[in-house]
Amino acid sequence: MKDAINKFPRYPLLPESTLVTKLCRLPKLVKNANIYIKRDDINYLGGGGNKLRKLEFYLGEAQFKGCDTIIAMGAWQSNHARLSAAAALHAGFQCELVLGKKVARDDHDYINNGNNLLERAMGVKIHTLDSSADLMQYAINRKAELETQGKKVYIIPFGGSDALGSLGYVNCAFEIAKQEHDNNIKFDYIITPNGSSGTHAGLIVGCKLLNSTAQVIGYNVLAPTDTTLPTTLKLANEILELLGHKPTITPEDILLNENYLGKGYGQPTVEMRKAIKLLAHEEGLFLDPVYSGKAFAGMLGDIEAGKYLAGKNILYLMTGGTPGLYAYQSEF
Ligand SMILES: Cc1ncc(COP(=O)(O)O)c(C=O)c1O
Numbered sequence: 001m002k003d004a005i006n007k008f009p010r011y012p013l014l015p016e017s018t019l020v021t022k023l024c025r026l027p028k029l030v031k032n033a034n035i036y037i038k039r040d041d042i043n044y045l046g047g048g049g050n051k052l053r054k055l056e057f058y059l060g061e062a063q064f065k066g067c068d069t070i071i072a073m074g075a076w077q078s079n080h081a082r083l084s085a086a087a088a089l090h091a092g093f094q095c096e097l098v099l100g101k102k103v104a105r106d107d108h109d110y111i112n113n114g115n116n117l118l119e120r121a122m123g124v125k126i127h128t129l130d131s132s133a134d135l136m137q138y139a140i141n142r143k144a145e146l147e148t149q150g151k152k153v154y155i156i157p158f159g160g161s162d163a164l165g166s167l168g169y170v171n172c173a174f175e176i177a178k179q180e181h182d183n184n185i186k187f188d189y190i191i192t193p194n195g196s197s198g199t200h201a202g203l204i205v206g207c208k209l210l211n212s213t214a215q216v217i218g219y220n221v222l223a224p225t226d227t228t229l230p231t232t233l234k235l236a237n238e239i240l241e242l243l244g245h246k247p248t249i250t251p252e253d254i255l256l257n258e259n260y261l262g263k264g265y266g267q268p269t270v271e272m273r274k275a276i277k278l279l280a281h282e283e284g285l286f287l288d289p290v291y292s293g294k295a296f297a298g299m300l301g302d303i304e305a306g307k308y309l310a311g312k313n314i315l316y317l318m319t320g321g322t323p324g325l326y327a328y329q330s331e332f
Helices: 003-008 053-063 080-090 108-112 114-122 135-147 164-185 197-211 225-242 271-282 292-304 323-327
Strands: 020-022 034-039 069-075 092-098 125-129 153-155 189-194 215-220 255-257 313-318
Touching: 020 164, 053 080, 053 164, 053 189, 069 080, 069 135, 069 292, 080 092, 080 114, 080 189, 080 197, 080 323, 092 135, 108 114, 108 225, 108 323, 125 135, 125 197, 135 153, 135 292, 153 313, 164 197, 164 225, 189 197, 197 215, 197 225, 225 255, 292 313
Parallel strands: 034 313, 069 092, 069 153, 092 125, 189 215, 189 313, 215 255
Antiparallel strands: 020 034
16 A cells, blocks of 8 residues: 555655654543544654645655745645745755735734744745735746746645645554554544644545544634535545545545634634643643644543543544744733
């Protein structure tokens, strides 16, 4: 199965596997649940986070095509944009970011701190667009402009979530299976935030290819289920097709919970704040306010509500994003 993925060019950004550990203290407060965490947040490069797995494939393709410049898009405090810039620079590309003010926050930290601070430190060119702007159209126009200057430009899709980038999370499912085997454990639930859906869709496809019985559950952080489900379903089937399989994922395979999204993308919730403080206080680990904090809050709420069967093993994917905490200073 790995051979089908290894056919795609890749620029390595991660070690062979990310750490899995069991939480010790926090579970005592939530029904003694068996909660494990997979550390995709560890700072291998650029502050760390889930997008590195996707970027391996985009940078591999960009190198293969002989490109010299990367354009990435995202919201103003996008982790994806920050990591695209870090990975692109690491691989020797020039990089420009197209950022839209998608979240109605204009306090000093949101504008200047967090991911923005790191992007300024990296010295990449940032194009700032208002909330209604079409980021992709802007990126396409900028690509054309740079190409008249002799550059060869590669545009990374929104969120790194097309079939190619999502292969990173098919691989992650294979990696989890190997860790299960090596450590003689079986994860019954795998939990992730679902934003642009590539992480969730990749894990679903990986588990399907492995015939795993684990339930892969996504907590919506970008949009409600009526839009996130069709997006995730379509993407999961596109990934299967890219790997030469029939598109066999059905709506029943897409497990989503929109109850912790709150008022929308990047909008803080009471549960998110509580979850971030709880994990920090009990375990010394940091979540982020936009993605992992909401998903972790959802997982805790659903454990309390009895939605995860007692005694089963839960694997929570720590997807990163901690620089976002500095942008939300006023919430804590
Ligand atoms: C920290 C973090 N977690 C989760 C996600 C969601 O991943 P996806 O966009 O693949 O759904 C993102 C997306 O930007 C992220 O930055």
